[in-house]
Amino acid sequence: MSDHAADPATESFVAHRNLLFTVAYEMLGSAADAEDVLQETWLRWVGVDLERVRDQRAYLVRITTRQSLNRLRTMARRKEAYVGSWLPEPLLTTPDVAEDVELAESMSMALMLVMETLTPTERAVFVLREVFDVGYDDIAAAVDKTPVAVRQIAHRARKHVDARRPRRSVSPRTTRAALESFRQAIETGDPQGLLDVLAPDVVLISDGGGVKQASPRPITGADKVTRFMLGGLSKLDRPLSVSFTLINGSPALLVHLDDELDGVLALHVTDSRITGLYYVRNPEKLTHVASDKPLGPR
Incomplete structure (x- = not known):
């Protein structure tokens, strides 16, 4: 066992890395871009004064969301030039993901294609609220909106997805x-x-x-x-x-x-x-x- 523990910033990032990747992937539909977002999140995280951070998980999700929003806008240009139909990048997942019914449904190709029809901000709000149950105040900080506006966006995004959501898959x-x-x-x-x-x-x-x-x-x-x-x-x-x-x-x-x-x-x-x-x-x-x-x- 090492005499030197990892620094607090690294420990916190590693502890939440899987969550951050999942947030980025659900927003982007691309594992490669999600990995890039995590690199950008890390570079910003190491410059943060942790003593001023009340909730490290929420703060990391905020950084990841902002970087994902930036990436979504650049990806839109790539998709416009894409040849043929565009599908999300498939991930080989562990059995425990399948056991989490809500997470598995949110990651399904069918629902991720529906989320492609949302605006970047709507998608961010939908993913954070519906999939990860992030509070409205924390989502507001992540997308640079007021909590009242976030509630309206969440309602609009949920209504949009529900209207296009495929019937719930079977067992x-x-x-x-x-x-x-x-x-x-x-x-x-x-x-x-x-x-x-x-x-x-x-x-x-x-x-x-x-x-x-x-x-x-x-x-x-x-x-x-x-x-x-x-x-x-x-x-x-x-x-x-x-x-x-x-x-x-x-x-x-x-x-x-x-x-x-x-x-x-x-x-x-x-x-x-x-x-x-x-x-x-x-x-x-x-x-x-x-x-x-x-x-x-x-």
Whole structure:
């Protein structure tokens, strides 16, 4: 054991690091950008006079939120130039994230896409209030608004999300069963098997980032999704393998061609049928699925 304990600033930052990463990731939808935000948060944190800080957790969340807001505005320009559909960067998560139902839902591809439709400030307020239950006064300090204004923004953001929120997903067991049926249909090239597990109005969004082939627009309808997926698989010249994993707190699939990771397939299940498919193929977004990411705690 070392004779020299870590300095208080480092100890506090390390203690809250997982929480800060989760806040940044939920605001940005990008693990790479969230890591950059944490570096910026650290650089500002080490210059703070800790004796004047009443609540270190709240202060760190405030710094992280402000840096995330700055990053959101620069990311908006990147997304405008993005080729094809944009999906959040998938995270390989530990089983305890799935057990936290509210956190898992907030991190789902389906809900994070809904949060993309909020303004940066609305998204910050929604994440801090709805996901992490931060007080209005602390949120006000983070987004540079009055507590009264924050309450109004929170109400508006919640109303916006609720109007677009997919119906609450089913249990992990039901999701896993739907995934198994989907996997078998994909691996055997069974169109009827896919039609049986896909909801009639299923939506497929694929993200290749201009690097990997993907549909430039969402595909809607079980027939069209089945034709698209099986048509693409029929053109493969390498062996396909599909395995289960936990992505963003929910069961998902890793798709390999030979031994090379081709993409991550997340999904949303309602009433035992798949209503949303989210296939991330962009290699730049697959760097955080090699090892699981500890998140929270809330």
